[in-house]
Amino acid sequence: MxxxxxxxxxxxxxxxxxxxxxxxxxxxxxxxxxxxxxxxxxxxxxxxxxxxxxxxxxxKQEVPILRSARKRRKWEWTGTVNADAFCERNVYMHYSMDVEGEPLYYQAARGKYMWDPEEEEFSLFLISLRHAAKELLEQVERRQGTFREEDTLQSDHCFQVQAKLFHLLTRQFIDPLAALRKAAKPKMIDSEGRAVYQFRAWVGAEGSGEAFRATGELKKGAPIYPKAFQGHRILVKNREGKVLGHLSFDEDCLYFCLIPLLKEKCAKVRMHVRDVKENRRGWPHKAKVDVDFYFRLEQEPPKDRTGDLNEEIRELLLAYETKLMQR
Structure with missing residues (x-):
């Protein structure tokens, strides 16, 4: 070629x-x-x-490009803005060529920009939110005089608060339906005009417990059912109700697009076993079930709940500040 x-x-x-x-x-x-x-x-x-x-x-080719991409004007970034979001965040981009001695990414913009799958790498979006959560905690620490430049995460409690902030911010900066429509194309539109998507997923189990035995008993084409939501994951079971484990997707962004819509009862799913693989050579024994995951949109999600999320963030930061004051 x-x-x-x-x-x-x-x-x-x-x-x-x-x-x-x-x-x-x-x-x-x-x-x-x-x-x-x-x-x-x-x-x-x-x-x-x-x-x-x-x-x-x-x-591999030498393509004309700005060697120092950080010189771009930050206000040139265009994208959907959530004006009511609690805080701004950085938008990061990968360098388009290797730059010796430079970080792997640069700050292209800052603002209350929603994540756009066509414009922003999901891995960099996650880094952006981790940094935003860290900034919020640093602001609290500076007010209390406990901020340390060399080690912001001073305790396990701080780490736990940052993790909670991170998940609240994902809900402010990801529109699940808009992101899904850009990140994937429907497999079909059914007779009632509903979009049906198909994704590859899998469930893994190891050891010799009930989950391992249950996955080994599955046959190609067998149905799998959702059992419960656990955070940003789906716990699944077989026809007899035996727990198989958590469903995994190859693309991390799907957890933040599909599961919020399912929690809001805006979609339905159907899952079938594509293949079952077992490895009994070493210990622990391992099993992997490849799953065809069908996702059908039923209705539009409810209106934006940014105000409620902002209140949750304020309460979390206030509790963190109170904790610092008690030291």
Whole structure:
């Protein structure tokens, strides 16, 4: 494959930098990957292989680019804003080429921007929220005179508060439905106009306990049922009600898109076993169940609850400040 062919496959035009090439590649993969289409016909697999080959070829090239991306004007970032969010956050971007001695990412913007799957890497979005939570705690610590530059997380309690803040902030800066519609394409639209998505998921178990035995008894095509929500995860069971474990997705963003919609009763799911694999050679024994996860949207989610979340954040920070005052 030559450069001209690679550019045609990924619809890349002359002069585009590596960030744009990466964005186009990921957008095409979301639309054409066999997992997204629910089909593994040879021509589809070949198309994905060509896209991978084209992407790796183009990313090796010297593309004209700003070497120090941090010089970009921060106000050039465009995106949906949650004006009522509790705080601002940094928006980070990967450098489009290796810059020796520089961090792996730079701050492209700061504001109350919602996460956009087409513009912002999810891993960097999570880093952004961890930093935002840390900043909020540092503000409290500075007021109480307990802030230490070299070690902000002074205790297990501080770490626990930061974790709670992080999850509250995810709910302020992720619109589950909007993010889902950008991150994935429906497998089909049913006769009633409802979007049906298909995702690959899996459940793992190890040892010799009930969960391991239950997963080993599953057969291809067998149904799996949700049992309960535990934080941002779904506990699943078999037909007989035996607990299998927590459902896992290959893409972390799906936890923050799918589960909030399920909790709000805006969607329904159907799960079937795709394959069961066991490894009994070492200890502990391990089992993995590949699952076809079907997700059907039933209705729009309720109105924004930013005000309620802001109150929860205020109460959490006040409790943290009170804890510091008692030391």
């Amino acid at each position: 030559n450069l001209e062919e690679a550019m045609e496959i990924l619809d890349v035009v002359q002069g585009e930098d590596k960030a744009k090439i990466r964005k186009k590649y990921r957008s095409l993969m979301r639309r054409h990957h066999p997992d997204a289409l629910g089909s593994d016909r040879p021509e589809q697999i070949r198309r994905v292989q060509q896209m991978n080959e084209a992407y790796h070829l183009l990313m």
